[in-house]
Amino acid sequence: MWIDPSRPVPRALVTHGHADHARSGHGAVWATPETLAIMALRYGTEMGTPVPYGEGFEHGGVKISFHPAGHVLGSAQILLEHAGERVVVTGDYKRRFDPTCTPFEPVACDVLITEATFGLPVFTHPPIEDEIAKLLAAREANVDGCIVVGAYALGKAQRVIAELRRAGYDAPIYIHGAMQKMCDLYAAHNVPLGELIMATGLAKSELKGAIVIAPPSAMNDRWAQRLPEPITAMASGWMRVRQRARQRNVELPLVISDHADWNELTDTLLELRPSETWITHGRTDALGRWCELHQLKARALDLIGREDEDEG
Amino acid sequence: MQAFAALIDGLIYTRSRDLKIRLIADYLRITPDPDRGWALAALAGTLNIATVKSAAIRAMAEERFDPMLFRMSRDYVGDTAETVALMWPDKSGGDAAPTVSEVIDLLNSTSRARAPAVLAELMDRLDANGRYALLKLATGGMRVGISARLAKTAFGQAFGVSVDDVEEVWHALRPPYTELFAWGEGRTERPDPADSAFFRPFMLAHPLEDGSVHLDEFVAEWKWDGIRIQIASTGGETRLFSRGGDEVTGSFPEIAAAFNGVGVVDGELLVRGDVQGGEAASFNALQQRLGRKNVTAAMQAEYPVFVRLYDILFDGAEDVRGQPWTARRDRLERFTANLNPARFDLSAVIAARDFEHLAEIRAAAREAAIEGVMLKRRDSLYLAGRKVGLWYKWKREPLVADCVMMYAQRGSGKRSSYYSDYTFGCWTEDGNLLPVGKAYSGFSDDELKWLDRFVRNNTVARFGPVREVEKSLVLEVAFDAVHESKRHKSGVAMRFPRISRLRRDKPAEEADTISALRAMFD
Numbered sequence: 139m140w141i142d143p144s145r146p147v148p149r150a151l152v153t154h155g156h157a158d159h160a161r162s163g164h165g166a167v168w169a170t171p172e173t174l175a176i177m178a179l180r181y182g183t184e185m186g187t188p189v190p191y192g193e194g195f196e197h198g199g200v201k202i203s204f205h206p207a208g209h210v211l212g213s214a215q216i217l218l219e220h221a222g223e224r225v226v227v228t229g230d231y232k233r234r235f236d237p238t239c240t241p242f243e244p245v246a247c248d249v250l251i252t253e254a255t256f257g258l259p260v261f262t263h264p265p266i267e268d269e270i271a272k273l274l275a276a277r278e279a280n281v282d283g284c285i286v287v288g289a290y291a292l293g294k295a296q297r298v299i300a301e302l303r304r305a306g307y308d309a310p311i312y313i314h315g316a317m318q319k320m321c322d323l324y325a326a327h328n329v330p331l332g333e334l335i336m337a338t339g340l341a342k343s344e345l346k347g348a349i350v351i352a353p354p355s356a357m358n359d360r361w362a363q364r365l366p367e368p369i370t371a372m373a374s375g376w377m378r379v380r381q382r383a384r385q386r387n388v389e390l391p392l393v394i395s396d397h398a399d400w401n402e403l404t405d406t407l408l409e410l411r412p413s414e415t416w417i418t419h420g421r422t423d424a425l426g427r428w429c430e431l432h433q434l435k436a437r438a439l440d441l442i443g444r445e446d447e448d449e450g
Numbered sequence: 451m452q453a454f455a456a457l458i459d460g461l462i463y464t465r466s467r468d469l470k471i472r473l474i475a476d477y478l479r480i481t482p483d484p485d486r487g488w489a490l491a492a493l494a495g496t497l498n499i500a501t502v503k504s505a506a507i508r509a510m511a512e513e514r515f516d517p518m519l520f521r522m523s524r525d526y527v528g529d530t531a532e533t534v535a536l537m538w539p540d541k542s543g544g545d546a547a548p549t550v551s552e553v554i555d556l557l558n559s560t561s562r563a564r565a566p567a568v569l570a571e572l573m574d575r576l577d578a579n580g581r582y583a584l585l586k587l588a589t590g591g592m593r594v595g596i597s598a599r600l601a602k603t604a605f606g607q608a609f610g611v612s613v614d615d616v617e618e619v620w621h622a623l624r625p626p627y628t629e630l631f632a633w634g635e636g637r638t639e640r641p642d643p644a645d646s647a648f649f650r651p652f653m654l655a656h657p658l659e660d661g662s663v664h665l666d667e668f669v670a671e672w673k674w675d676g677i678r679i680q681i682a683s684t685g686g687e688t689r690l691f692s693r694g695g696d697e698v699t700g701s702f703p704e705i706a707a708a709f710n711g712v713g714v715v716d717g718e719l720l721v722r723g724d725v726q727g728g729e730a731a732s733f734n735a736l737q738q739r740l741g742r743k744n745v746t747a748a749m750q751a752e753y754p755v756f757v758r759l760y761d762i763l764f765d766g767a768e769d770v771r772g773q774p775w776t777a778r779r780d781r782l783e784r785f786t787a788n789l790n791p792a793r794f795d796l797s798a799v800i801a802a803r804d805f806e807h808l809a810e811i812r813a814a815a816r817e818a819a820i821e822g823v824m825l826k827r828r829d830s831l832y833l834a835g836r837k838v839g840l841w842y843k844w845k846r847e848p849l850v851a852d853c854v855m856m857y858a859q860r861g862s863g864k865r866s867s868y869y870s871d872y873t874f875g876c877w878t879e880d881g882n883l884l885p886v887g888k889a890y891s892g893f894s895d896d897e898l899k900w901l902d903r904f905v906r907n908n909t910v911a912r913f914g915p916v917r918e919v920e921k922s923l924v925l926e927v928a929f930d931a932v933h934e935s936k937r938h939k940s941g942v943a944m945r946f947p948r949i950s951r952l953r954r955d956k957p958a959e960e961a962d963t964i965s966a967l968r969a970m971f972d
Binding site: 258259260261262264378379380381382383384385387388389390391421423424427428431 | 459462463464465515516518519522523526527528529532533536537540578582866867
């Protein structure tokens with residue numbers, strides 16, 4: 139049995155629906171009902187066994203259960219229990235409030251396998267309210283143009299939309315065609331997103347003063363050239379570092395991430411105090427160093443097929 | 451400080467030049483004195499806080515952060531000030547943030563030893579963007595893609611005055627430029643610094659790409675490979691300025707002492723090769739004199755300097771910049787006749803029948819101190835900056851050598867995620883590679899991506915931020931000159947090396963040898 143395997147395998151446990159975790163073509167899949175719905179939407183006729191949060195099953199003497207990770211809709215940590223030993227795989231997670239998914243639940247464990255995407259002390263994500271306020275202020279200041287926000291189609295896009303609604307923005311929000319189905323899926327899972335309109339094919343004049351959400355890949359291609367004087371925004375934890383934003387030609391960086399920042403990563407380790415921590419996905423060296431400084435036993439778990447830096 | 455921090459961030463993320471100018475202009479209009487003057491100085495690169503050097507920032511970081519975590523973060527971010535600003539624990543809140551002038555006053559009134567503590571207290575009163583702006587302000591280098599010229603242009607736009615008028619008085623004024631703002635806002639006349647010796651902006655040349663000019667309209671002079679210098683003297687006071695307007699009088703006291711004219715002249719500072727009476731030596735000799743605040747008598751004797759004069763801006767108190775080159779040349783010849791010939795001479799006009807003849811003369815010139823040819827319109831006025839169609843520089847063809855990449859290092863700033871700085875070597879007689887130079891320019895963005903991948907996939911060892919690579923990639927390196935160097939193990943050093951081509955086709959064994967480089971010595 140594998141967790142988030144990158145190649146097709148007979149039996150897979152899947153933490154959440156992002157493409158680098160949920161691949162297609164496995165024999166049998168166990169995941170939360172929401173994650174299975176996302177996989178079905180992305181890969182067509184994906185079959186699997188739904189495991190709701192807090193529930194589990196046994197396989198080969200190991201008890202397996204799923205627990206909320208707070209990353210995106212349906213995202214889960216996976217707890218493995220065997221002979222009194224508890225291993226938790228966090229998958230991707232965050233500790234902050236997110237109106238689009240169930241919040242992270244700390245799960246006591248002996249071994250924690252943690253992500254470390256933002257595992258450098260320079261990454262502290264500011265309150266999302268501040269970033270949404272920046273976005274709304276930029277829209278106010280550019281009523282003749284539009285703001286196009288780069289955001290991943292699964293999770294980030296819906297979170298930005300839901301946070302705009304929470305901030306009282308009730309005008310229609312325009313979305314790139316590639317996001318429509320995922321937004322519908324969120325709405326069907328009781329995540330209200332308000333009025334969404336497909337931006338593709340609309341005249342420039344109709345998009346004046348609009349907020350347009352698009353996948354990052356669409357930002358620099360011809361699709362974006364049809365927008366009226368767009369200001370390029372990007373919602374990502376990487377926007378914390380100025381030169382990263384500049385390299386991507388971003389004019390309005392929004393530090394919004396669905397991953398734990400440095401403080402969330404380290405606070406979680408202090409809260410759970412696992413007897414051993416395995417670090418994967420990201421800056422294993424820096425978080426490992428922090429563990430060493432705090433007398434926590436840790437080691438890096440290098441995953442095959444991942445570069446040592448800078449991806450994402 | 452928040453308004454200044456917002457300006458800095460706005461400038462970092464804005465691509466359009468016009469928008470950048472508008473951002474600065476808006477800030478200068480609404481911000482009170484003296485904050486805006488300090489900000490203008492910071493943008494134009496004239497702010498110098500003597501108590502804070504970048505070492506102070508590093509010291510502050512080392513005291514607070516684990517050195518390994520700091521180094522990893524610094525490597526990732528690519529900028530020390532930003533790394534410290536981001537790692538710093540956030541204690542800000544409320545309205546405790548200092549103003550720009552409060553920051554300047556506090557830092558200017560402290561000692562170098564106390565500065566890190568003062569800086570740390572200020573850091574605690576700011577948010578992450580404020581901390582970044584503070585550290586950039588304190589250390590000088592803003593790195594926001596703003597030239598001094600653009601900052602002055604923004605000042606001009608903010609107050610509806612011409613940028614040339616700003617340039618004219620700029621160098622006679624000091625931060626926080628309150629007289630400049632008073633004039634901009636129409637409260638006073640333009641400041642008149644006529645009684646002091648100060649810098650006037652240089653006239654600069656465009657490269658003559660593939661075109662040609664007619665010698666009836668243009669005059670040709672040698673382009674000398676020294677440092678461009680301006681001498682300004684009121685009779686009582688003589689000061690020397692480098693191309694950017696920095697004063698360099700202290701580095702070349704014998705020039706200032708020997709200058710007995712009144713006016714402002716433009717020339718090239720050179721070192722005499724075979725001491726007095728000899729010709730100009732290569733730039734390498736001049737390098738011995740550069741960057742020294744004080745020079746010993748022995749230095750002055752060993753590397754005697756002189757100025758080869760190109761032009762005259764003020765003849766006595768008379769501004770002659772509005773006269774054509776031919777008239778200024780007459781004046782310059784008369785002016786130079788009264789100067790000490792050991793220290794000052796005229797840059798000769800090249801006698802060429804036509805452009806083809808000039809090309810032949812240029813190709814034949816092998817003198818070390820000649821960088822190429824200057825072409826100046828005979829009727830050109832002396833205008834600040836680079837004006838189209840008036841002056842051209844026509845450099846000698848660069849030299850090239852095939853070298854092998856040995857080490858790579860990550861770049862800074864925009865390139866901080868790429869391995870973009872390359873050390874390359876040539877072969878010794880017994881088949882070893884020795885480094886001969888380092889280059890970080892000359893390639894396209896696509897080539898950079900390719901080079902970066904090459905480095906990552908061919909790393910054989912890591913030394914901190916440096917990667918040693920498989921010695922397999924040949925780089926064609928272009929450079930302006932190569933000379934003897936005691937500092938390098940290979941014994942050679944290149945002047946202005948840059949990557950001219952990636953020679954993926956060429957086996958590393960066929961790259962050039964160090965003796966081939968030696969054969970190119972001037």
